Amino acid sequence: MTAPAKFFYTYSPKGIDDLAKADREELLDQIGEYLKFTMLDMIGESKSPVNGEKFEKLSKKYAAEVGHKQSNLERDGDLLDSLDFKTSKDRRSLDIGFFDKLQAAKAFGHTTGMEGHPWLEGITPERKILPMGREKFNSEIVDGIDNIIQEFLDANKS
Amino acid sequence: MPIKVKVDVKKLKSYTKDVEKRFQDELQSGAAGYELIRILQDIIRKGISPVDGHGRFIKYSDSYKEQIKEGRHGNKRVSPVSMYLTGEMLGSLRFTKIAKKLYVQFEDKKALWHNEGKGNLPVRKLLPTGSREKFNKRITDLLVKALKTALKK
Numbered sequence A: 001m002t003a004p005a006k007f008f009y010t011y012s013p014k015g016i017d018d019l020a021k022a023d024r025e026e027l028l029d030q031i032g033e034y035l036k037f038t039m040l041d042m043i044g045e046s047k048s049p050v051n052g053e054k055f056e057k058l059s060k061k062y063a064a065e066v067g068h069k070q071s072n073l074e075r076d077g078d079l080l081d082s083l084d085f086k087t088s089k090d091r092r093s094l095d096i097g098f099f100d101k102l103q104a105a106k107a108f109g110h111t112t113g114m115e116g117h118p119w120l121e122g123i124t125p126e127r128k129i130l131p132m133g134r135e136k137f138n139s140e141i142v143d144g145i146d147n148i149i150q151e152f153l154d155a156n157k158s
Numbered sequence B: 001m002p003i004k005v006k007v008d009v010k011k012l013k014s015y016t017k018d019v020e021k022r023f024q025d026e027l028q029s030g031a032a033g034y035e036l037i038r039i040l041q042d043i044i045r046k047g048i049s050p051v052d053g054h055g056r057f058i059k060y061s062d063s064y065k066e067q068i069k070e071g072r073h074g075n076k077r078v079s080p081v082s083m084y085l086t087g088e089m090l091g092s093l094r095f096t097k098i099a100k101k102l103y104v105q106f107e108d109k110k111a112l113w114h115n116e117g118k119g120n121l122p123v124r125k126l127l128p129t130g131s132r133e134k135f136n137k138r139i140t141d142l143l144v145k146a147l148k149t150a151l152k153k
Helices: A019-045 A061-064 A101-112 A141-155 B007-016 B016-029 B031-045 B062-069 B111-117 B139-151
Strands: A008-010 A083-087 A092-099 B006-007 B092-096 B101-106
Touching: A008 A019, A008 A101, A019 A083, A019 A092, A019 A141, A019 B139, A092 A101, A141 B139, B031 B101, B031 B139, B101 B111
Parallel strands: none
Antiparallel strands: A008 A092, A083 A092, B006 B101, B092 B101
16 A cells, blocks of 8 residues: 555544534534644553554664664654644544655554555554544543533533 | 643533542642642653643754754753753642642743743743643543542552
8 A cells, every 4th residue: 555645534523513613613623632632642652542552662773773662653753743633624524644745654654564665564563643444543532532522512502 | 930820620520520529539638739740741741732732842943953962961862852851840840739729830940931932942831821721631631530540549
């Protein structure tokens, strides 16, 4: 599989259809900020935001180069700095991920274990950054988002 | 000058109705304050601003990155921007309880310089100080999670 020019996950919250467009926008911004923050926090702990599992440790050679064993996807910081989210025009969903071509390729590579890469496939371990296909974010993240939505809906009732 | 913010305990309680009373006990005993400080230090050392909407801290300047690479700042790394050099600033994070509210502040004045971007420093928000600023909700979630774990013990 070739690395995409943009690598993102689309999240469409349920139960927000009755909200006005401006309210949906506000809610999606809250969700996006929470998602981005939580992804960065988990990755910083060397933990996948998708399956919640610890990332495989760095190879001895690479660990010696960067000065630590745990994989937190930090080298120069460009990959994680580029994590961002965008809300759809109709404000019913948001895309979170990597919208810069180079960073998208890197993120895709980590998530798939460098699938399709001429020499890194099968060598670099899979470190799931974003859900793909039918995957979802892990339950901790999903619960956090559910709370945000519920709180927002409750506040809009009163 | 210390930076003070308040944590809305009523809001925290709304997430933990099942442990409301014991949460108050934890708060009274100071456990919540210590947990909040630990969480904030941990988040900041990962290069993330705890203030909602601020994301990752702005990168170090090129000249500072060169100094890091030359080893002039010990084991410090180019990324993440951990706000950690001697530990003096992050170690100066304190909390106080007044009535049913928690207040957190940095005693080290360097925190204010970073928070407001004094001199040549870029703004790196360490605490929500503006009227419209708040912690990211993840901070609340982590605090509640930590307290729930403590309550189970």
